[in-house]
Amino acid sequence: SLRMLKLVWAANPRYTLLAILLTIASAAVPPAQIWISKVIIDQVVTSAGQASSIAAVDWYSILTPIGWIGLVWILGVVCHATTVQMTMVVSIKTRHYTEYLILQKAAQLDLAFYDTPAFYDHLNNALKENHRAHSFAFLLLQFLGSSLSMTGMMWLLWHLHPLAVLVLALTHAPQAVMLGYHNSRYYRQDTARAPLWRMRQYLAGL
Numbered sequence: 001s002l003r004m005l006k007l008v009w010a011a012n013p014r015y016t017l018l019a020i021l022l023t024i025a026s027a028a029v030p031p032a033q034i035w036i037s038k039v040i041i042d043q044v045v046t047s048a049g050q051a052s053s054i055a056a057v058d059w060y061s062i063l064t065p066i067g068w069i070g071l072v073w074i075l076g077v078v079c080h081a082t083t084v085q086m087t088m089v090v091s092i093k094t095r096h097y098t099e100y101l102i103l104q105k106a107a108q109l110d111l112a113f114y115d116t117p118a119f120y121d122h123l124n125n126a127l128k129e130n131h132r133a134h135s136f137a138f139l140l141l142q143f144l145g146s147s148l149s150m151t152g153m154m155w156l157l158w159h160l161h162p163l164a165v166l167v168l169a170l171t172h173a174p175q176a177v178m179l180g181y182h183n184s185r186y187y188r189q190d191t192a193r194a195p196l197w198r199m200r201q202y203l204a205g206l
Contacts, residue, residue, distance in 0.1 A: 008137045011097035012090065019090045022083040023145040029076030031152030036069040087141045094137040102126045121194040128197070 009016050043065060106123060113119040157164040 004136060005140065007098065008090065008094050008140060011094040011137070015086065015090050015093065019083065019086040019141055020144065022079055022086055023141050024148060026076060026079040026083050027145040027148035028152065029072055029079065030149050031156055032072050033069055033076075034153070034156055036065050036072065040065045040069070083141075083145070087138055090141065091135070091137040099127075117195065117198075120198060124198055124201075125191055125194050 102123075109119075154165050154169075
């Protein structure tokens with residue numbers, strides 16, 4: 001959501017911006033490789049049709065795209081490795097920032113809140129689920145990269161055949177719906193178990 005994106009950005013804007021730029025660069029590699037591969041095939045077919053012999057083939061027009069696809073591959077490897085490291089840094093800083101916000105808010109509350117079980121349920125849920133901020137920042141950047149790469153792929157498929165885009169969307173839609181439903185149900189159930197979770201911790205401490 002937009003609120004979570006703002007949270008990740010507030011944790012460290014500089015590293016988040018760098019991670020986003022690296023993610024965009026990495027996402028552009030697969031569509032670029034497919035497009036250059038198409039150019040290579042087109043050049044081979046065109047040269048083979050126009051040339052009367054092997055010596056007459058325009059090798060420069062064929063080898064140049066091959067060089068480009070190699071360069072794009074190297075760029076993709078470097079960007080991917082750097083993106084993974086930068087994403088981990090952003091994830092750690094997001095987790096630390098959210099823990100700081102939780103403790104800061106708890107310190108600002110009146111002491112009367114600490115006499116109510118409902119407050120402890122909320123506080124324990126927040127602290128218990130704080131580790132998810134680490135995963136969320138990582139998954140957010142991963143989702144951004146996948147979305148951009150998928151958009152590039154769909155753009156290429158649209159130029160090849162518009163029906164292919166519809167087939168791709170229909171095959172992925174059920175998985176996305178079920179995943180959203182599962183995550184929403186898990187969150188509701190896990191939050192509702194907060195009193196039982198606190199009782200378990202209390203009894204274990206005793």
